[in-house]
Amino acid sequence: MRIGEIAALVGVTSRTVRHYHHIGLLPEPVRRSNGYRVYSVRDAVVLARIRRLTELGLGLDEVRDVLADTAGRELMDVLAELDADLARQESGIRERRRRLARLLEGPVCAEEPVSPALAELLGTAPATGSPMAAKDREHLVLLDTTGVGREIYAALAPLAEDPAVHALYERLDALAGAAVDDPRISPLAAELASAVPDAVLAAIPSDGPVVTGLGAALLDDYAPAQAEVVRRVMAALAARVAGRAVG
Numbered sequence: 001m002r003i004g005e006i007a008a009l010v011g012v013t014s015r016t017v018r019h020y021h022h023i024g025l026l027p028e029p030v031r032r033s034n035g036y037r038v039y040s041v042r043d044a045v046v047l048a049r050i051r052r053l054t055e056l057g058l059g060l061d062e063v064r065d066v067l068a069d070t071a072g073r074e075l076m077d078v079l080a081e082l083d084a085d086l087a088r089q090e091s092g093i094r095e096r097r098r099r100l101a102r103l104l105e106g107p108v109c110a111e112e113p114v115s116p117a118l119a120e121l122l123g124t125a126p127a128t129g130s131p132m133a134a135k136d137r138e139h140l141v142l143l144d145t146t147g148v149g150r151e152i153y154a155a156l157a158p159l160a161e162d163p164a165v166h167a168l169y170e171r172l173d174a175l176a177g178a179a180v181d182d183p184r185i186s187p188l189a190a191e192l193a194s195a196v197p198d199a200v201l202a203a204i205p206s207d208g209p210v211v212t213g214l215g216a217a218l219l220d221d222y223a224p225a226q227a228e229v230v231r232r233v234m235a236a237l238a239a240r241v242a243g244r245a246v247g
Contacts, residue, residue, distance in 0.1 A: 026043070046067070131173055132172045152200065159200075162195075179224070192229065193237060
């Protein structure tokens with residue numbers, strides 16, 4: 001058989017056969033005096049097996065390992081690993097479909113798509129025109145990508161529904177053009193820090209991901225006086241966490 005004939009027989013392209021030769025997956029057959037390759041039935045059997053294995057999802061390096069093991073033990077190991085990988089993908093697809101189904105049910109918030117737990121939290125917060133409240137929502141969406149647990153969102157729910165917290169947002173909004181030594185900064189930072197319940201701090205995993213530079217980047221996202229408030233709040237909360245760990 002010529003290369004076009006074996007390719008047509010197995011259901012691949014001649015280019016694919018040449019690629020398998022190039023990477024050493026399929027041995028080069030003997031050539032006639034005119035230089036044309038001559039393929040045997042055995043070559044076709046090997047090529048057909050390569051096609052079946054790749055259709056199962058095996059990579060070419062994995063196919064090479066399978067072909068090198070005539071007893072078939074390597075094939076069983078590879079297939080078991082492939083099956084486990086497909087199971088993980090299947091689980092991920094089911095979760096994505098659940099999230100899509102929830103989005104299709106509506107209504108959809110502006111921050112979607114987010115985790116169901118965060119969507120539930122954002123849905124409890126009343127509508128507000130506060131720029132600082134909107135910024136906090138953006139930061140929560142960013143936090144959501146790190147895979148934080150449902151416990152944090154559940155602990156934040158009372159804050160989202162508290163009218164007093166929205167009054168604090170308005171005071172923070174009012175500092176947009178203020179100087180960093182504005183006398184309103186200190187009392188507002190103290191009130192904001194005290195408004196965060198211990199349950200929120202307790203829900204933050206001690207072994208969670210540490211993103212270098214995130215704190216500075218968050219502060220850069222605020223006007224100077226607002227950034228000073230947030231910096232003081234972060235310091236106060238860090239001190240509470242440290243004190244809890246010591247206690």
